[in-house]
Amino acid sequence: xxxxxxxxxxxxxxxxxxxxxxxxxxxxxxxxxxxxxxxxxxxxxxxxxxxxxxxxxxxxxxxxxxxxxxxxxxxxxxxxxxxxxxxxxxxxxxxxxxxxxxxxxxxxxxxxxxxxxxxxxxxxxxxxxxxxxxxxxxxxxxxxxxxxxxxxxxxxxxxxxxxxxxxxxxxxxxxxxxxxxxxxxxxxxxxxxxxxxxxxxxxxxxxxxxxxxxxxxxxxxxxxxxxxxxxxxxxxxxxxxxxxxxxxxxxxxxxxxxxxxxxxxxxxxxx
Amino acid sequence: xxxxxxxxxxxxxxxxxxxxxxxxxxxxxxxxxxxxxxxxxxxxxxxxxxxxxxxxxxxxxxxxxxxxxxxxxxxxxxxxxxxxxxxxxxxxxxxxxxxxxxxxxxxxxxxxxxxxxxxxxxxxxxxxxxxxxxxxxxxxxxxxxxxxxxxxxxxxxxxxxxxxxxxxxxxxxxxxxxxxxxxxxxxxxxxxxxxxxxxxxxxxxxxxxxxxxxxxxxxxxxxxxxxxxxxxxxxxxxxxxxxxxxxxxxxxxxxxxxxxxxxxxxxxxxxxxxxxxxxxxxxxxxxxxxxxxxxxxxxxxxxxxxxxxxxxxxxxxxxxxxxxxxxxxxxxxxxxxxxxxx
Numbered sequence: 364x365x366x367x368x369x370x371x372x373x374x375x376x377x378x379x380x381x382x383x384x385x386x387x388x389x390x391x392x393x394x395x396x397x398x399x400x401x402x403x404x405x406x407x408x409x410x411x412x413x414x415x416x417x418x419x420x421x422x423x424x425x426x427x428x429x430x431x432x433x434x435x436x437x438x439x440x441x442x443x444x445x446x447x448x449x450x451x452x453x454x455x456x457x458x459x460x461x462x463x464x465x466x467x468x469x470x471x472x473x474x475x476x477x478x479x480x481x482x483x484x485x486x487x488x489x490x491x492x493x494x495x496x497x498x499x500x501x502x503x504x505x506x507x508x509x510x511x512x513x514x515x516x517x518x519x520x521x522x523x524x525x526x527x528x529x530x531x532x533x534x535x536x537x538x539x540x541x542x543x544x545x546x547x548x549x550x551x552x553x554x555x556x557x558x559x560x561x562x563x564x565x566x567x568x569x570x571x572x573x574x575x576x577x578x579x580x581x582x583x584x585x586x587x588x589x590x591x592x593x594x595x596x597x598x599x600x601x602x603x604x605x606x607x608x609x610x611x612x613x614x615x616x617x618x619x620x621x622x623x624x625x626x627x628x629x630x631x632x633x634x
Numbered sequence: 635x636x637x638x639x640x641x642x643x644x645x646x647x648x649x650x651x652x653x654x655x656x657x658x659x660x661x662x663x664x665x666x667x668x669x670x671x672x673x674x675x676x677x678x679x680x681x682x683x684x685x686x687x688x689x690x691x692x693x694x695x696x697x698x699x700x701x702x703x704x705x706x707x708x709x710x711x712x713x714x715x716x717x718x719x720x721x722x723x724x725x726x727x728x729x730x731x732x733x734x735x736x737x738x739x740x741x742x743x744x745x746x747x748x749x750x751x752x753x754x755x756x757x758x759x760x761x762x763x764x765x766x767x768x769x770x771x772x773x774x775x776x777x778x779x780x781x782x783x784x785x786x787x788x789x790x791x792x793x794x795x796x797x798x799x800x801x802x803x804x805x806x807x808x809x810x811x812x813x814x815x816x817x818x819x820x821x822x823x824x825x826x827x828x829x830x831x832x833x834x835x836x837x838x839x840x841x842x843x844x845x846x847x848x849x850x851x852x853x854x855x856x857x858x859x860x861x862x863x864x865x866x867x868x869x870x871x872x873x874x875x876x877x878x879x880x881x882x883x884x885x886x887x888x889x890x891x892x893x894x895x896x897x898x899x900x901x902x903x904x905x906x907x908x909x910x911x912x913x914x915x916x917x918x919x920x921x922x923x924x925x926x927x928x929x930x931x932x933x934x935x936x937x938x939x940x941x942x943x944x945x946x947x948x949x950x951x952x953x954x955x956x957x958x959x960x961x962x963x964x965x966x967x968x969x970x971x972x973x974x975x976x
Contacts, residue, residue: 471676471683474954476913479947483684486935486943487691559802566804567917571932586807590921593810594818604807611802 368620374613378606382428389422394578402596412598414588420598424606427580430492431610434574435561437496439554442503447550449504450511451542455534457516466512469505477502477564481573492581495574499564503557510553514546548625552618559614566607582607665966673959680951681733685726688944694718695742698938716740729944738945743937748945751930758828759919759926762842763911766849770911771904773854778861778900783888785866793858800855805914809848809921816844826923845922849914853907860903865896898965905961909954 385393390410397417405412411420453465475483481498488494515538518524527537568574569583577584582603589599696712697704713719717728717739732739738748781793817825823844831838868874869892877887916928923929927946934942 467672467675470672470958471679474676474680474951474958476910476950476954478913478916479950482916482931482935482943483687483947486938486940487687563802563804567806570804570806571917571920571928583804586804586810590810593814597814600807600810600814604804604811607804607807608799608802612798615798615802 365620365623367616368624371613371616371618371620374609375617378428378610378613379432381425382432385422385425385429389419389425391419391422393418393422393426393580395419402592402599404596404598405602411602412596414585414599415592415596420585420602423580423585424582424602427582427585427603427606428610430569430575430579430581431562431565431607434492434496434499434565435558438499438503438561438564439557441496441500442507442557443550443554446504446507446509447511447543450508450513451515451538453508453512454515454519454542455538457519465508469508472501472505475502478567478573481568485573490573490576492575492579495565495568498568498573499561502564503561506557507550507553510549511546514549515542518542518545552622552625555614555618555621559611559618562607562610562614662966666963669959669962673955676955677952680955681730681948682726684944684948684951685729688940689722691938691940693938695938695940699742716742733945733948739941741934741939741942743934743939748942751942752927752945752949755925755927755930757831758842758924759912759915759928761838762845762849762915762918762924762926763908765839765842765846766853766911766915767904767908769846769850770854770857770907773850774857774861777854777858779865779888779893781858781862782865782869782892782896783884790862793862797855797858800852801859803852805848805852806917806921808851809845809918812844812848813921826921828922828924842924845915845918845924848921849911849918853911853914857900857903857907861896861900864899865892868892868896871895902961902965905957905964908957909950912953913950 395418397413399417400409400413401415401417403409403413403417405420409419409421411424413419414423449465449469453462456462477498480501481494484494484498519542524537524541527541532540565574565581566583566586569581570587572587574583575581585603586600589596589603593600694709694713696709696716696718700709700712710719717725720728729739736749738752740746741748741751744751777793777797781790784790813825816822824841827841829837829841865888869888874887874891877891878884882890915926916931918924919926919928920932927950931943931946934940934946
């Protein structure tokens with residue numbers, strides 16, 4: 364076990380735990396207004412202080428973690444769900460027109476940053492967390508397609524794949540039974556990285572009003588609300604910011620740690 | 635035995651070199667042409683996708699502009715004026731054809747040419763992205779080189795720790811913190827707004843400084859990591875050992891051979907970062923109330939001014955695709971092996 368993995372796993376679990384616990388318990392009702400107690404700095408009653416409506420920031424951060432995790436997780440799911448089969452197909456039919464179409468399609472999607480996709484979707488269907496998921500998810504597809512294809516291409520040259528072909532297995536079966544398990548480690552590491560990028564993207568989209576809409580609590584929205592009050596209540600901006608940083612840092616460290624841990628060469632070198 | 639004169643040898647060699655370099659130029663041209671065709675196809679498909687998505691939007695811009703009580707003949711006249719009275723295919727070609735000659739149509743809400751609106755806003759967004767790119771490079775290069783030169787030591791660990799943090803920080807949050815520290819507390823900068831280039835270059839640059847720093851810091855963290863790992867790869871190469879063996883000091887070898895070779899992948903990342911910076915400036919403009927493309931597109935979304943959204947999105951996608959194309963060309967110019975590939 365390496366330090367990155369332990370620290371990353373600890374920070375990430377902390378955030379996931381906060382999100383899960385928020386389903387059954389938060390110190391206060393996260394949407395409960397309490398105007399007399401507004402804009403309190405962190406104190407014994409309200410660990411993270413209160414916002415301009417007197418809502419408890421700690422409870423909002425806990426519930427906000429749900430939004431961030433849900434959006435980023437589903438977006439990674441979309442990326443894996445579409446990108447991996449595309450990458451496997453492109454590799455299995457390498458050099459064919461299908462490979463060419465898939466890879467050029469990937470290049471095209473790559474030209475649309477998730478913010479631009481979100482702008483397009485919002486302009487047509489209106490803002491919402493679902494749009495954020497779709498926008499980030501679409502951006503994830505070429506990432507997973509490319510990484511799967513790249514890794515699968517070198518696997519197709521290996522002898523154990525030749526053996527599988529000789530035994531009469533078709534391309535689809537080889538892709539599923541032999542290629543996929545061998546690229547799984549890579550996908551887990553990339554999944555962690557895309558998950559952390561998804562958290563950042565969700566925060567950005569919610570901040571500009573293209574993501575989660577009120578009353579759904581979201582760290583990005585909390586920052587947008589804090590903007591005009593940052594001079595006299597800096598905790599409104601500091602706390603959601605720290606929440607995002609801790610989550611993204613945790614996931615990035617987890618990704619780095621997993622990569623080292625799952626890569627046998629590095630593991631052997633360590634031992 | 636016939637004697638070969640040195641002159642004929644030289645002539646032969648120069649002939650060989652010429653034909654080799656001619657072949658190189660031909661390969662490069664062929665590669666550039668292939669990539670150019672691919673660029674055209676990408677742009678064409680992207681324009682179809684953008685147009686199609688916007689077309690899905692419910693509602694008629696003319697009735698949106700004139701309200702529910704508008705007369706049918708007034709609506710028809712406005713539709714004709716906006717070019718909405720023709721078939722969708724015709725409208726697509728009008729839109730694309732217009733863009734090719736710099737005509738983006740007329741804004742539904744402001745009734746002014748979209749091209750003019752975009753051009754005005756680009757004078758904020760483009761300099762902001764370039765300023766941020768310059769800052770990010772200025773921060774990342776020394777940091778990456780320093781870390782690589784001190785691999786495994788305290789300096790390296792500090793830089794790597796800082797970059798790990800830099801990657802995790804959202805740029806708009808950095809922007810808010812910069813406002814809190816440098817605008818509200820220290821009063822060195824304005825908290826928002828743009829002074830305009832008419833008031834002088836330095837005044838304009840001054841009002842873009844905090845936004846540019848906010849955009850640059852997270853990108854600099856990524857770039858510094860790329861610079862470090864690229865340089866570490868190079869430092870392990872045989873020619874670096876040769877450079878040391880022929881008497882260069884560590885520092886001389888690092889600068890003369892290491893940094894120069896490590897720059898190739900770094901330049902690619904810089905090119906790719908430009909498109910992220912342009913898109914990222916859309917969010918940062920919101921923090922600083924800058925009148926750039928971001929503000930334009932968000933105002934257009936809330937006013938359902940779809941032609942503006944359509945054009946700004948196309949412009950951003952055009953920028954990303956073109957920058958990627960230029961990066962590919964630059965890469966192929968430096969690394970001849972790439973020209974053979976498609």
